[in-house]
Amino acid sequence: KAGVTQTPRYLIKTRGQQVTLSCSPISGHRSVSWYQQTPGQGLQFLFEYFSETQRNKGNFPGRFSGRQFSNSRSEMNVSTLELGDSALYLCASSMTSGGAGNEQFFGPGTRLTVL
C-alpha cells in the first residue's frame, strides 16, 4: 500500500507570493491533517480535514487555508508569504477522525523556503 505522498518536496518562494502544497493520503484514509515544523516551535497543528470538511483548526492566521477533495486528497495554501513561513510542512492521514488510538501516518513533507 502506498504511503502518504506530498508534492512538491522542495519549494522556494519570495515574500508576498502565495503557495499551494498538495497531499495524497493513504488509500482508504479519509482524514488529512497538516502540521508546520520549525526548529524553534516544533510541530504545530494547522488543520484537519475529514470528508471534505474542516474538522479542526490550529492557531494560525487566515493566510493559511486548506481544502479536501472528494478523493480525500488535500491542498494547503499560504497567501502573502512571510519569512517566518519557512518551514517543513507535514501532512498526515488517518482512517477516521477521532477515536481512541487514532493513528496518523505522515508524509515526507514539503520544505518551503521564503526569501
Added chain:
Amino acid sequence: GDSVTQMEGPVTLSEEAFLTINCTYTATGYPSLFWYVQYPGEGLQLLLKATKADDKGSNKGFEATYRKETTSFHLEKGSVQVSDSAVYFCALYNSNFNKFYFGSGTKLNVKP
C-alpha cells in the same frame, strides 16, 4: 490546555548504551500516547503507542509504559545502535478535542 513536555536534546550515546528519553504530559480525560521517530529528510514514523493506563507499547527494541499516576510515557531501549540516530517525538491524542499534541522532539546521536 493539553501539552507534552520531553527532555531536550541532543542526547549523545555510544553504541549499545541504554537509552531513556523522558516524556510527561498534561491532558484532560484519557489520552492515547505515541512515540514517533523522524529520520533526516523524512516525515514522522509511528514507533509505538499505548491507548490506556499501564499499557506498554513496544517496537524494534523500544518500549514505553503509559503511567497515569506520574503522567509519563518515557521511551527506553536497552542497547542503541547507530541506526537509531534520529529525532524522537512524544505525542498525545485527545479524543475530546480530536487533536494531536506533540513534544518539541529529542535528537538522539549514537556514536560507534
